[in-house]
Amino acid sequence: MNRSSGGSGGGNGNNSGSKSPSPGSMEISQEDTWSLFLPTNSSEIDEISKLIEEKLLKKLNKQVNPSKKFNLSDVSPFLSDGVEVLVDDEFTKCFTSPEIGAWNWNIYLYPAWLLGAFIRYGILFPLRLTCLIFGCLAFAVAFTMSSTLVKNEAKKKTYQRKCISFLCIVFIMSWSGVIKYHGVRPRRKKNQIFVANHTTVMDFVVLQSQFNHASVGQKHKGIIGFIQDKILNCVGCLWFDRAESKDRLLVAQQISKHIADESKDPLLIFPEGVCVNNQYCVMFKKGAFELPNAIIYPVAIKYNTLFVDAFWNSKKQSFIRHMFNLMTSWALVCDVWYLEPTTIREGETPTQFANRVKAMIARKAGIINVPWDGYLKYFRPSSRFSEHKQKIFASRFKRKIEESNSVHDDLSLSHSNSIDDISQETENDKNSVNTTPIDTNNIKQRKSTTATD
Amino acid sequence: MGNTHSGMTKEQLEQLKDGSSFSEAELRRLYRRFQMLDKDGSGTLTTDEFLSIPDLALNPLLERVIQIFDTNKDNEIEFSEFVTTLATLSHKGTKEDKLKFLFEIYDIDCDGFISNGELFQVLKMMVGNNLNDVQLQQIVDKTIIEGDLDKDGKISYDEFLNMIGNQEGIEEKLSVNWSE
Numbered sequence: 001m002n003r004s005s006g007g008s009g010g011g012n013g014n015n016s017g018s019k020s021p022s023p024g025s026m027e028i029s030q031e032d033t034w035s036l037f038l039p040t041n042s043s044e045i046d047e048i049s050k051l052i053e054e055k056l057l058k059k060l061n062k063q064v065n066p067s068k069k070f071n072l073s074d075v076s077p078f079l080s081d082g083v084e085v086l087v088d089d090e091f092t093k094c095f096t097s098p099e100i101g102a103w104n105w106n107i108y109l110y111p112a113w114l115l116g117a118f119i120r121y122g123i124l125f126p127l128r129l130t131c132l133i134f135g136c137l138a139f140a141v142a143f144t145m146s147s148t149l150v151k152n153e154a155k156k157k158t159y160q161r162k163c164i165s166f167l168c169i170v171f172i173m174s175w176s177g178v179i180k181y182h183g184v185r186p187r188r189k190k191n192q193i194f195v196a197n198h199t200t201v202m203d204f205v206v207l208q209s210q211f212n213h214a215s216v217g218q219k220h221k222g223i224i225g226f227i228q229d230k231i232l233n234c235v236g237c238l239w240f241d242r243a244e245s246k247d248r249l250l251v252a253q254q255i256s257k258h259i260a261d262e263s264k265d266p267l268l269i270f271p272e273g274v275c276v277n278n279q280y281c282v283m284f285k286k287g288a289f290e291l292p293n294a295i296i297y298p299v300a301i302k303y304n305t306l307f308v309d310a311f312w313n314s315k316k317q318s319f320i321r322h323m324f325n326l327m328t329s330w331a332l333v334c335d336v337w338y339l340e341p342t343t344i345r346e347g348e349t350p351t352q353f354a355n356r357v358k359a360m361i362a363r364k365a366g367i368i369n370v371p372w373d374g375y376l377k378y379f380r381p382s383s384r385f386s387e388h389k390q391k392i393f394a395s396r397f398k399r400k401i402e403e404s405n406s407v408h409d410d411l412s413l414s415h416s417n418s419i420d421d422i423s424q425e426t427e428n429d430k431n432s433v434n435t436t437p438i439d440t441n442n443i444k445q446r447k448s449t450t451a452t453d
Numbered sequence: 454m455g456n457t458h459s460g461m462t463k464e465q466l467e468q469l470k471d472g473s474s475f476s477e478a479e480l481r482r483l484y485r486r487f488q489m490l491d492k493d494g495s496g497t498l499t500t501d502e503f504l505s506i507p508d509l510a511l512n513p514l515l516e517r518v519i520q521i522f523d524t525n526k527d528n529e530i531e532f533s534e535f536v537t538t539l540a541t542l543s544h545k546g547t548k549e550d551k552l553k554f555l556f557e558i559y560d561i562d563c564d565g566f567i568s569n570g571e572l573f574q575v576l577k578m579m580v581g582n583n584l585n586d587v588q589l590q591q592i593v594d595k596t597i598i599e600g601d602l603d604k605d606g607k608i609s610y611d612e613f614l615n616m617i618g619n620q621e622g623i624e625e626k627l628s629v630n631w632s633e
Contacts, residue, residue, distance in 0.1 A: 070592045072567075072600075073617045075558060075579060076626040078514045083542050084629045085508040086535075087486060092506060096489070372507060387581055390513050394583030 078393075091372045094280040097309050097316075116330075125328050128174045132327075135170030139163055143231065160234040161212045161265075168209035171202070175308075175326040179206055183338035186297050188266055191259050192341075193288055196299035197361050198270035199278040200312035200322065203301055206334060213268045214238065216255065235265045256291050268299075271354065274374035277311040278303050281362040282374040289357070290350035297341045298357050300365035304333035337364045469533060473540035483539065487532050497529035513578045514558065521557045542629045551627035556613050566607040569597055 146159035172179065186192070194213060196203060204215060214236040220228060228239055236258060240251045259267055271284035278301075289296065303310035308329030312322045326332055339360055344353045362369035469480055488494075492502055500519055504510040512518070522530045522538045541550040559567040559575050573593045580589065600608045600616040608616070617623055 070576075070596055071617060071620075072559065072596065072613065073555065073620060073623055073626055075514065075575070076555065076623075078512060078579070079518065079555070079558065080542065080627065080629045082509060082512040082515060082518050083539065085506055085512075086490075086503075087483065087539065087629070089506050089508045091508060092489065390579060390581030391583050393513075394580035 090280075090370055094276050094282055094370060094372065094374075095274075095313065095315075097277060097311055097313055098279070098305065120328050120330065124176075124330075128176070128327050132170060132174040135167065135174075139167040139170065142166070147234075157234060164231065164235060165209060165212060168205045171205045172209055172332075175329065176331040177206070178331050178333045179209075179336060180334070181210060181336045181338070185210060185338055186341060188262060189295065190262050191291075191293045191295050192266050192297060193255075193259055193291070193294050194266055194268040194297045194299050195271055195284075195288060195357060195361075196268065196301055197278075197281055197365060197367070198272045198275055199301065199303060200275055200310050201319070202310065202312075202326070203270065204268070206301065206336065207268060207299065210336075212265045214258065214265045215268050215270075216240070216251065252287065252291065255288070259291070259294065266297075271358075272374050275312050275314060276374065277309075277313075278305075278365075278367060280368045280370050281358055281365075282370060282372050284354040284358045286350040286354040289344065289354040295341050295343050296353075296357055298339040298361050298364075300335075300337040300339060300361040302335045302337075302365040302367065304335070306333060307331050310334070335365075339364060465533075469536050473536050474543065474545035475536065475540060480536065483536060484532060487535055495529075497531050498535065499529055513581070514575075517558050517561070517575065517578070520561075521554065539629075542627060544628050546628070548624045551624060552614060552618060553610075555617075555627060556610055566609055567597075567613065568607045569593055572596060572608075 143160060143163045146156060146163060150156040150159055194207070196207065207213065212235050215232075216238045217228075217240075219225065219239040228237065238251055238254050238258065255267065258264055269288045271286075271288050272282050273285050274282070276282050288294065308326060308331075310326070310332060312319075317325070342357065342360070344350070348356070359369055466477065466480060469475070470477060473480075475483065487498070490498055490502055490506070492505065500516075503515060503519060509515060519530065522534055524534050524537070525531075538554070540546055541554050556567070557563070559571055561571045561574060562568075573589060576589055576593060584592075597606070597608060600612050602612050602615065603609075
């Protein structure tokens with residue numbers, strides 16, 4: 001109760017607090033161009049605490065302590081838990097590229113691999129690069145012509161969009177993209193928002209080539225900023241600054257306005273907010289899901305890792321390097337599923353709605369659904385999570401103390417053999433432990449049944 | 454990045470293999486993990502780097518665990534320290550080592566005894582503000598009285614073994630299961 005009421009305020013405080021260290025915020029501005037940042041709030045935090053609770057309770061239950069007293073080994077779940085994640089944790093796994101074992105060290109395979117590598121780097125890459133450069137040049141010419149020469153606004157827009165679609169096809173061709181689209185591409189409707197899982201900036205290209213859509217993302221400076229301003233604005237993309245919380249509110253309003261206007265291109269949002277390695281699906285920011293009347297069109301994108309890993313690990317790879325990887329592989333194979341549109345159900349909170357859509361996408365794409373917030377990449381989890389852990393652990397003792405009290409109350413007259421030590425402190429306990437009577441009653445009942453057994 | 458500083462040589466690998474129960478493949482895997490955690494490439498892990506794993510940052514006993522990892526007490530954890538402690542908690546670690554590890558969690562000042570104050574501190578980390586100090590002190594006192602056979606007011610390692618050494622499944626509890 002306390003948590004939820006004080007939640008929003010505390011959440012904001014946490015956000016601004018954790019953002020203040022400059023290295024973290026510096027990093028952000030350069031990452032993940034197309035992602036949407038909306039505040040992490042208390043309900044999202046609850047999601048993580050729930051996970052922790054489940055995990056911990058499972059462990060605690062597994063290690064039921066037969067004696068009712070505190071036992072020095074009671075802390076071991078925390079230890080094994082902590083050390084386990086040292087070696088392997090799910091969160092980091094979401095953002096690491098899978099390791100590729102060497103398969104080519106074999107007298108038969110090695111020459112074949114060498115030949116393949118020669119073809120890929122020596123023939124395919126130059127060809128693709130030339131195509132890409134010419135494609136870009138053609139695009140630049142066509143785009144500038146259509147934006148300067150065509151006077152009719154509506155016509156200009158159509159030409160510009162055609163140019164963008166053309167550019168996307170050029171890009172997909174440059175990595176020999178084999179993209180299979182499943183399901184029917186939905187037609188433009190009011191309040192429509194496309195929501196997809198996020199692996200690489202190229203997600204945008206992959207979907208854009210099918211139909212024009214606008215996106216929401218981080219405002220950038222430099223060359224990406226130029227592209228954002230001059231080129232992508234014609235499909236009505238909304239840019240904002242992740243660090244500005246005021247901006248976010250504005251964006252929510254703009255999004256609402258945008259989707260309500262049917263003449264505009266549909267909106268595509270990557271609610272994960274960060275690029276994930278396409279094996280996991282991290283928490284969906286609920287921003288897109290709390291807009292009134294929004295109809296969510298989930299899109300699941302799954303890249304085949306057979307030839308190349310499409311995950312853009314922006315911490316390790318520059319964008320150019322990422323492009324180079326894609327362009328020197330045999331092909332980029334990818335599946336795109338358009339799922340059934342869905343709206344928020346009655347009685348469903350935006351967070352639940354977001355989770356439901358996420359589960360749909362994860363199931364379709366065959367990726368693992370984890371509740372971590374992708375922004376933990378940049379921000380440390382708030383101390384409230386560990387407080388939650390402490391609470392679970394403490395609740396166990398609380399019960400023990402209560403139990404020993406009630407045992408004492410019940411049985412002190414009949415036999416005081418096993419509870420010698422407890423009886424000494426019960427006097428103090430009574431003052432200090434102010435528990436709700438209901439709780440104590442429950443335990444008493446449970447106690448008495450076990451006693452009769 | 455940190456290769457110049459922290460590249461694992463053959464001798465080092467051999468040494469670690471002899472010193473711990475890990476196979477070469479396991480060591481290599483751990484080393485990759487170590488390098489990944491070592492964000493600044495310094496060849497050592499610091500508390501800050503540990504905190505970058507959300508799951509770990511949430512662990513109330515993290516501070517204690519790091520201190521035990523850090524056997525030479527320089528506030529940084531080298532790969533050899535990393536491996537040694539992990540070996541203790543792996544399935545191949547002996548029961549003795551595991552219990553020793555657990556004992557060290559409580560024995561903050563490393564004097565070979567768990568004092569009343571130390572137990573209180575550790576328990577405080579575990580429960581935070583959810584129990585008041587009086588309640589906590591009761592638990593502590595009770596535990597110490599129960600285990601303290603020679604009545605010196607603190608628990609020695611032998612007394613500690615006596616208390617929980619024969620507990621069923623204690624070895625399991627202190628083993629970490631990590632799959633490939």
